[in-house]
Amino acid sequence: MHGRDVFSFRRVGAFLLRHLYVLKRSWPRLLELAYWPFVQMILWGFITTFLVQNSNWVAQASGVLISAVLLWDVLFRANLGVSVTFLEEMWARNLGQLFVSPLRAYELVAALWLMSCIRTVISVLPAAFLAVPLFGVSVFALGPVLATLFANLLLFGCSVGLAIAALVLRFGLGAESLAWVAVFALAPLSGIYYPIDVLPQWLMPIALALPSAHVFEGMRAVLFEDAARWDLAGLAFALNLVYGLASTLFFLRMVRVARMRGLLLQQGE
């Protein structure tokens, strides 16, 4: 019987279908997804154009700032992909219907992560392609290591987004702004635009515990030294396994707390 399936791709697909229907119906949503990464790319493209003439560091690798901003957007959008998809269920007051259906909580987690992948690709890919003709910068020039950078940032963003979704489930829509602001606390520690060596010594252990810090170090290694740092990619991936597991367990715990406190039928504006 299907209801006893431990994991059902059909049920995960049902959740994805629900959100793909929303995207299909609303071109402003699609446009909104791609809009901000595009604006960021334009802004940093002009800054790069200026700095190439005035900064030796940037002149050594003119694509460093645009690559960094595009990769940061992968993390940011992946976080939003999970948290906003979950928030949409709360805004729609649909959470109760989902939790009385056979969809298991961990299938919901899988569906949120997959939906986040889709939303992140829709968000970042147009800006990445347009950077080539507009500023002569191709993030794809990072080569095969780009796939590991992208995957690691995607995974980390999903973990952050899932932790935020868990907090929103526990504390209600009053906590929804976390989806947009919380991830920025990671930005200074991730060394997006600068090597993490510049951080104070006492912050270094925290930065090194973030997969994003190793990703951006890896990006600079390719751009400045033409070196593919697979060790950094592996370290980031190992950390992502920890964060992914921790955020999933935290989310499942908050679902249980919501069941204890009777929150699942009360969600909504």
Next chain:
Amino acid sequence: MPRSVPTPPADAIVAESLVKRFGALTAVDGISFTVRTGSTTGLLGGNGAGKTTTLSMLLGIVLPTSGRVHVLGTDMVKHRYDVLQRMNFSSPYVDLPRRLSVAENLTVYGWLYGVSDLKRRIRVLAEDLHLTAFLDRPTGDLSAGQRTRVALAKALLNDPDVLLLDEPTASLDPDTADWVRGYIETFRSRVNATILIASHNMAEVERLCDDVVMLRDGQIVDRGPPQDLIGRYGRQSLEEVFLDVARNRRVAASAAGS
């Protein structure tokens, strides 16, 4: 859809000593009841009596503080995913996504419940519930009554063995409400479903229910078939019985009746 279990238990729903506390508030206070397979039972009570909390515990989305809940022989605290596919639920207080069309919503939930031959099932339900003309319209654009019928269509998609309905005719005009009640009766007799209805509408409960559980302050204060209750309280209608119970006039009413 073929029925999943050929020999269902005698009691589809068994609640034993159910208690639910939210901090200092005791929403459900030690209730026990059973619902016979294939019967329709009404859960009656005023606002805050514990009806929705009880339904939520039966669905497994609220965990009891103590006590046991079994649906179709399955412990809903530990193994609810074993039976959720054979249950369904409708409430005016839980929406379907309003941006999705009716057909899209039914497709998504059809996938979630593993409904076979889904297109045909949606077509049949849409015809039965007079929704065919609205299938391609966003659910949020429909009137409250139309949305209630869509919610009912979703609740019937999987031909559930156990159907929990929270105020199934709320916000419907009398004509549509009467029609929906007729449809629920037809559905029950067609698939021998067990139905539990939480309602404030006494005429609805009198018409649909074989048995009534009356709640006040989280406790069961009486139960029995509607006509038995009316006779026991010496009243003309279930509404009068409800008022006696809600206003704690049982002793006086019983004395008057005797």
